[in-house]
Amino acid sequence: MEKNKIKQNCKVVIIGGSAGSLQALLQILPFLRQPISYAVVIVVHRKSSDEQTLEDLITLKSKVEVKQVEDKVRLLPGFIYIAPSNYHLLFEKGETLSLDTSEKINYSRPSIDVSFESAAEIYGSNLVGILLSGSNSDGTAGLIAIKEAGGTIIVQNPLSADMSFMPKNAVINAKPHYILDAPEILEFLQDLN
Amino acid sequence: MIEDIELETLINDVYEYYGFDFGSYSRASLKRRVYRVYQLDGFKHFHDFLSRVRTDAEYCRRMIDEITVNVTEMFRDPSFYLTLRKEILPLLGTKPFIRIWHAGCSTGEEVYSMAILLYEAGLLHKSLLYATDVNASVLETAKSGIFPLRMIKDYADNYRDSGGQEDFSNYYIANYGYAKFNQNLAEKMVYSQHNLVSDTSFNEFDLILCRNVLIYFDNNLQKRVVKLFDDSLAVLGFLALGTKETIKYSISQSKYKQFDKEKIWRKIK
Numbered sequence: 001m002e003k004n005k006i007k008q009n010c011k012v013v014i015i016g017g018s019a020g021s022l023q024a025l026l027q028i029l030p031f032l033r034q035p036i037s038y039a040v041v042i043v044v045h046r047k048s049s050d051e052q053t054l055e056d057l058i059t060l061k062s063k064v065e066v067k068q069v070e071d072k073v074r075l076l077p078g079f080i081y082i083a084p085s086n087y088h089l090l091f092e093k094g095e096t097l098s099l100d101t102s103e104k105i106n107y108s109r110p111s112i113d114v115s116f117e118s119a120a121e122i123y124g125s126n127l128v129g130i131l132l133s134g135s136n137s138d139g140t141a142g143l144i145a146i147k148e149a150g151g152t153i154i155v156q157n158p159l160s161a162d163m164s165f166m167p168k169n170a171v172i173n174a175k176p177h178y179i180l181d182a183p184e185i186l187e188f189l190q191d192l193n
Numbered sequence: 194m195i196e197d198i199e200l201e202t203l204i205n206d207v208y209e210y211y212g213f214d215f216g217s218y219s220r221a222s223l224k225r226r227v228y229r230v231y232q233l234d235g236f237k238h239f240h241d242f243l244s245r246v247r248t249d250a251e252y253c254r255r256m257i258d259e260i261t262v263n264v265t266e267m268f269r270d271p272s273f274y275l276t277l278r279k280e281i282l283p284l285l286g287t288k289p290f291i292r293i294w295h296a297g298c299s300t301g302e303e304v305y306s307m308a309i310l311l312y313e314a315g316l317l318h319k320s321l322l323y324a325t326d327v328n329a330s331v332l333e334t335a336k337s338g339i340f341p342l343r344m345i346k347d348y349a350d351n352y353r354d355s356g357g358q359e360d361f362s363n364y365y366i367a368n369y370g371y372a373k374f375n376q377n378l379a380e381k382m383v384y385s386q387h388n389l390v391s392d393t394s395f396n397e398f399d400l401i402l403c404r405n406v407l408i409y410f411d412n413n414l415q416k417r418v419v420k421l422f423d424d425s426l427a428v429l430g431f432l433a434l435g436t437k438e439t440i441k442y443s444i445s446q447s448k449y450k451q452f453d454k455e456k457i458w459r460k461i462k
Contacts, residue, residue, distance in 0.1 A: 049271075049354070051436070070437045071408045072219075084437055086269075087408075090221035099408045099437055100222040102262045118221050121194065 006152050010038045010192050011077065011126040014119050016112030016142065018045040018134025020162025022054075025132070027182035028189065029080065030061040037193050038128075040064070040080045041089070041097075043115045045108050045136070048086040055082050072096050083110040090115065091122040106138035116142020125150030128192070130185060131176075132156045134166030143174040154178040154185060195228050199239045203227060206246060211253055214390050215260075217414035226260035233259070258328045262409065265299040266344065267306045269404070270436055271354030274306065276455045278356045281431055282314045285399055291320040294398045294425065296389060297406035298324035301335025301382075302348075306355075307402070308378040309364060313357070317381055323396065325387035332384045338374040345372050389418050394425040401426055404456075405435035412442060419443035426460050433457045 017024065021044050029040075046054060058080060059066040067079045075081065075095045083089035087099040089110050105111035116129055116139065129146040131139040133156055143153045155176040158164035171179060180188060200223070204215045215223060236242040246253045268274050285291050291311075295304050304324045311317040326332055340348075349361040365372040387395070389406070401422050407415050419440050422432055432440065432449070434456040440449060449458040 051270075051272075070439060071435075072412060087437065088222075090219075090225075092219060092221050098219045098221055099405075100225070100262065101264050101405045101408070101435075102222070102226070103264055114225070117194075118225075121221075 006128065007192050009126050010128055010152075012039050012041060012075070012119060012123050013128045013130065013189065013192070014041045014043065014116060014146075015130045015132065016043045016116060016134075016139045017132030017156075018108075018112075018136050018138065018163070018166055020133035020135075023133070023162055024156055024182040024185075025058070026061060028186045029058055029064070031186055032062065032064050033190060033193070034063050035078050036064055036189075037077055039075050039077050041075070041083070041115070041119070042080065043083040043089060043110050043112050045110070045112075045134070045138070046085050048109070051085060058082060069097060069099075071099050083115060085110070088114045090118040093122060106136060108136065108138050112139040113142040113145075117145040120145040120149040120151060123149075123151065127151035128154065130154045130156070131167060131170045132182075133161035133163045135163040136166055137169050139166055140170045140173050143170050143176065147174065147177075152177050154180055154188065156185065157181045195224065195231065195239055197224075199243075200224050200227060203243060203246065206243065207253065207257070210247055211250065212391075213257060213388075217390065217411045219409055219411055222262070222409055223260065226262065227256075230256050230259040258330050261326075261328050263299045263328065263331050265302045266351070267302045267340075267348035268351035268355045268357075269303070271351045271356075273404075273433070273436070273455055273457075274310065274351075274355035276453060276457065277307075277433075278310055278314070280452065281400065281457065282310060282316060285431075286314060286316050288399060289319065291316060291400070292396065292398045293320060293322045294396070294401045295322065295324040296387070296401060296403040296422070298326050298332075298335060298384075299328075300331045300340070301338070301384075302340065303402065303404065304335060304382055305338060305374050305378055306352075308381065309352070309357070310355075311381075312378065313359065317378075320381050322382045323398070324382055324384050327386065327388045327390075329386050332386060336379070336382075336384050338376075338379050339371050340374070342367055342370050342372050389421065390414065394421055396425065397427050398425055399427055399430045400433065401430070402433045404433065405438070407434060407438050416443045423448070423460070428460055428462060430460050431457055432460070 153176045155170045158168040160181045365374045
């Protein structure tokens with residue numbers, strides 16, 4: 001994969017994770033230099049009753065502004081978007097996000113696969129998909145969809161992930177372009193700008 | 194996945210042959226839903242699926258029932274129900290008669306949640322709960338008041354978080370993996386089929402709940418539906434939407450006042 005090409009094209013970076021991913025996110029998001037030339041979308045599993053804690057934490061820690069995700073919100077470069085708990089997050093044409101309360105996928109809502117597949121359809125080669133720590137198989141099918149649509153896929157190194165099952169499953173089945181530790185993912189994102 | 198052009202052809206055909214208009218549904222979700230039925234029913238080629246829909250009205254009905262999202266739960270977002278309980282019901286309670294509309298009620302879990310709140314506030318006897326959905330089969334489930342028992346523990350937690358102080362198990366009888374809710378809760382419910390896309394206002398209400406339905410519609414249709422609610426809402430009545438929905442882009446803000454942080458608006462003129 002040629003990094004320069006990814007750099008020119010990248011409109012959206014979508015990051016998925018489950019158990020143990022918060023730790024990785026906190027090694028990445030607070031250190032992102034402003035402004036970023038792409039949008040960051042975060043899809044992590046959490047309790048359905050957790051309405052705002054993750055948003056508040058990332059808002060507090062990150063220099064890049066966190067935009068509240070509501071139905072049909074515009075997806076703009078330069079901001080971080082976090083999938084709300086208990087909804088699937090989808091991508092529409094015309095750079096908007098939409099929400100869906102349909103059945104859980106991989107026991108999860110939001111499901112990483114659902115958001116990754118939807119983002120892949122809209123953004124194709126303009127998309128970078130990153131899968132972090134977790135102990136569930138969600139995310140692998142989504143990474144494959146991103147790769148097939150021409151996007152770039154990165155998986156957190158299972159050895160440095162808090163929970164290795166999810167990244168390991170992705171490494172084996174999705175054959176990512178890059179396998180990186182959290183600090184290297186940060187570096188990758190800084191270079192995208 | 195299916196192609197964009199295939200989805201648009203399906204939308205056109207369903208409208209032309211049967212009059213159901215999905216043209217203003219959000220595409221990302223609709224596409225997933227259609228693909229789900231397509232796979233579920235074992236189709237290999239889209240044209241086979243399309244011709245089945247065209248020629249078999251009953252199958253088309255099934256497809257529509259399957260593509261509309263029917264996931265719901267009791268006391269979803271407990272803080273919303275806490276606000277209803279503490280702030281909204283005392284205001285409605287001053288009226289001689291309370292008319293409530295659950296628009297897009299699905300299998301009825303929210304309607305039973307509301308009936309429990311009204312019962313505990315001593316208001317159920319003077320209330321009427323109209324509950325409508327575009328999908329006829331979910332209305333049958335709703336009428337029965339029978340829900341899977343495996344969900345009840347979550348519902349009991351939600352109930353408690355919404356300020357409920359009774360023993361939740363007083364409200365149902367458990368049997369064969371199902372919970373049947375008490376008949377007295379259902380006595381004030383009226384179920385009927387209603388399509389927000391094409392049907393008009395049918396009564397005036399003091400509270401309209403339409404939670405997580407507008408997310409499936411595009412902005413234009415959202416505007417039309419909010420107008421329909423406005424036409425159906427008494428002055429000083431309340432409109433309640435899902436936690437990620439808003440009327441901000443759909444109707445003049447001078448007409449409505451948002452209640453606290455919750456997605457509840459009061460019609461002020």
